[in-house]
Amino acid sequence: MTIEAAKQKSTTTHAVDSIRSLIFSGELAAGTDHLESELAERLGISRTPVREATLMLAQQGLLEVRPRKGVRICALSVKDMEEVYAVLTELESLAAEDAARMGYSTRELASLKSAIDSMDRAIAEQNLEDWATADDQFHHELVRLGGNSRVQAIVTMMSDQVRRARSITLHIRPLPVKSNEDHRELYEAIKRGDPLAAREIHRRHRSQARELLVGILHRHRLSFL
Amino acid sequence: MTIEAAKQKSTTTHAVDSIRSLIFSGELAAGTDHLESELAERLGISRTPVREATLMLAQQGLLEVRPRKGVRICALSVKDMEEVYAVLTELESLAAEDAARMGYSTRELASLKSAIDSMDRAIAEQNLEDWATADDQFHHELVRLGGNSRVQAIVTMMSDQVRRARSITLHIRPLPVKSNEDHRELYEAIKRGDPLAAREIHRRHRSQARELLVGILHRHRLSFL
DNA sequence: GCATCATTTTGCGTATACATTAATTTATCC
DNA sequence: GGATAAATTAATGTATACGCAAAATGATGC
Numbered sequence: 001m002t003i004e005a006a007k008q009k010s011t012t013t014h015a016v017d018s019i020r021s022l023i024f025s026g027e028l029a030a031g032t033d034h035l036e037s038e039l040a041e042r043l044g045i046s047r048t049p050v051r052e053a054t055l056m057l058a059q060q061g062l063l064e065v066r067p068r069k070g071v072r073i074c075a076l077s078v079k080d081m082e083e084v085y086a087v088l089t090e091l092e093s094l095a096a097e098d099a100a101r102m103g104y105s106t107r108e109l110a111s112l113k114s115a116i117d118s119m120d121r122a123i124a125e126q127n128l129e130d131w132a133t134a135d136d137q138f139h140h141e142l143v144r145l146g147g148n149s150r151v152q153a154i155v156t157m158m159s160d161q162v163r164r165a166r167s168i169t170l171h172i173r174p175l176p177v178k179s180n181e182d183h184r185e186l187y188e189a190i191k192r193g194d195p196l197a198a199r200e201i202h203r204r205h206r207s208q209a210r211e212l213l214v215g216i217l218h219r220h221r222l223s224f225l
Numbered sequence: 226m227t228i229e230a231a232k233q234k235s236t237t238t239h240a241v242d243s244i245r246s247l248i249f250s251g252e253l254a255a256g257t258d259h260l261e262s263e264l265a266e267r268l269g270i271s272r273t274p275v276r277e278a279t280l281m282l283a284q285q286g287l288l289e290v291r292p293r294k295g296v297r298i299c300a301l302s303v304k305d306m307e308e309v310y311a312v313l314t315e316l317e318s319l320a321a322e323d324a325a326r327m328g329y330s331t332r333e334l335a336s337l338k339s340a341i342d343s344m345d346r347a348i349a350e351q352n353l354e355d356w357a358t359a360d361d362q363f364h365h366e367l368v369r370l371g372g373n374s375r376v377q378a379i380v381t382m383m384s385d386q387v388r389r390a391r392s393i394t395l396h397i398r399p400l401p402v403k404s405n406e407d408h409r410e411l412y413e414a415i416k417r418g419d420p421l422a423a424r425e426i427h428r429r430h431r432s433q434a435r436e437l438l439v440g441i442l443h444r445h446r447l448s449f450l
Numbered sequence: 451g452c453a454t455c456a457t458t459t460t461g462c463g464t465a466t467a468c469a470t471t472a473a474t475t476t477a478t479c480c
Numbered sequence: 481g482g483a484t485a486a487a488t489t490a491a492t493g494t495a496t497a498c499g500c501a502a503a504a505t506g507a508t509g510c
Contacts (some may be wrong), residue, residue, distance in 0.1 A: 010492095010493065010494090011494065012493075012494085028488075035460095035462095036461075036462075037460095037461075037462095039368075042476090042496090045494080045495090046229060047462090048273075048493080048494055048495065049493080049494065051463090052276070052277065052280055052493095053276070055277055055280060056281070059281055059284040059285070060284070061375070061378075067461085067502090068460085068461055068501085068503075083376070085321075085350075085374070085377070086373055086376070087316065087375050087376060090256045090315040090316060090319050091312065091315055092313060092465085093315075094312075148312070150308045150309065150311075150312050150383070151308070151311070151312060153286075154312070158375070207388075235462095236463070236464065237463075260491070260492095261492075263493095266488075268468080269487075270494090271464060271465045271466070271467065272465085272466090273464055273466090276463065276492090292472085292489090292493085293472055293473070293490085293492065
């Protein structure tokens with residue numbers, strides 16, 4: 001572990017991080033309402049940074065500000081997940097295409113490779129949490145390599161929503177073995193500089209992931225989470 | 226014109242709108258810095274709603290909050306415009322595809338058609354401002370018909386950036402005649418329910434628009450605006 | 451007993467006050 | 481004269497105070 005100066009965050013930043021965590025951990029459950037004053041007290045800070053934090057999180061689609069009713073944590077319907085997956089499919093495919101066009105060296109692709117290896121290991125050990133973490137890392141690396149900062153920002157936002165849904169669905173879906181074959185194939189396409197192949201491989205990958213997830217949600221009657 | 230109750234906006238909302246306008250009109254020029262207190266005084270309000278507004282606008286990519294230096298209005302480099310166009314190309318093409326899949330009636334496509342007609346008229350009259358307005362309307366309608374609310378939100382954000390660049394480039398570029406042929410062709414594809422054609426037509430359209438704009442920016446040495 | 455109106459409470463939006471820290475200026479030392 | 485350090489200023493981040501409007505509660509009339 002690296003030694004880092006304890007970077008002092010502003011209270012507003014702390015509020016953003018804390019509220020995000022509370023949402024992801026489910027302590028602020030989807031669909032529930034929470035007053036500014038309640039959140040402020042919970043975090044031991046005043047309403048001002050809480051307000052600023054909620055405004056930002058609202059822009060990010062994690063909650064809704066409803067005057068006098070408190071902020072409502074966004075519930076994710078199946079339609080929401082379909083929307084999110086559609087956006088991710090498009091933008092990550094673009095990133096894959098762009099990444100393949102960049103002519104990255106093996107060294108520059110090391111972190112992508114490393115993410116894939118981590119996923120392999122996690123699957124071998126049947127450790128779903130590790131797999132999910134590595135999967136996040138893979139997708140994050142992919143868009144980083146794509147080099148479009150706006151795509152990165154959007155994908156990060158959308159990935160947040162996927163992560164929320166996945167915390168529910170992770171344990172009721174099959175081991176994502178095929179998923180990893182796709183990732184390797186994509187890695188190869190990027191390494192050999194084949195933009196169109198990279199694009200199509202990832203597009204297919206995301207489509208299948210989308211259908212898998214939507215299928216699960218429907219079968220388990222998880223229309224909202 | 227419909228009679229509407231003058232909806233009373235909150236001061237924060239007013240601040241967001243005002244600062245946006247000031248940015249679009251160029252009164253807050255790209256690359257310039259502005260203190261919270263300066264903006265507050267300018268708008269005749271306190272710092273609180275200004276802060277909230279700037280935080281939101283920062284999330285939307287229109288400005289950057291730089292502690293102790295004031296907020297900096299984002300300058301758009303050629304790379305920025307390329308990024309924006311890349312995102313728009315992907316997401317609008319998706320919207321076109323989805324719209325074609327919806328099986329909309331002629332009546333439901335009326336506003337799209339109307340936008341195209343407005344563009345035709347504007348071109349005939351060589352009225353570039355009207356053309357730009359109609360073009361915005363067209364793209365807005367297109368993503369609305371696509372039915373993905375996240376795509377709509379993202380495209381709206383990106384369109385803001387295009388609009389800023391366009392206010393500079395509008396008068397130094399050729400009359401967008403070809404552009405309108407594309408729009409008609411897309412309209413037809415959506416009407417007859419041909420998703421793949423709709424997707425490809427719009428993709429091509431956006432690619433060309435992107436190359437046109439980037440070419441202009443380069444030729445005129447407009448690396449930043 | 452129910453509806454309507456008055457009253458009270460609550461939560462939010464905004465302003466303001468205050469503390470903190472970065473930037474700037476000034477003074478001092480070599 | 482230049483550099484360094486102290487002092488001052490300035491801008492932000494945060495807390496608090498306040499007024500208003502919506503919701504909730506209670507009272508009154510029928």
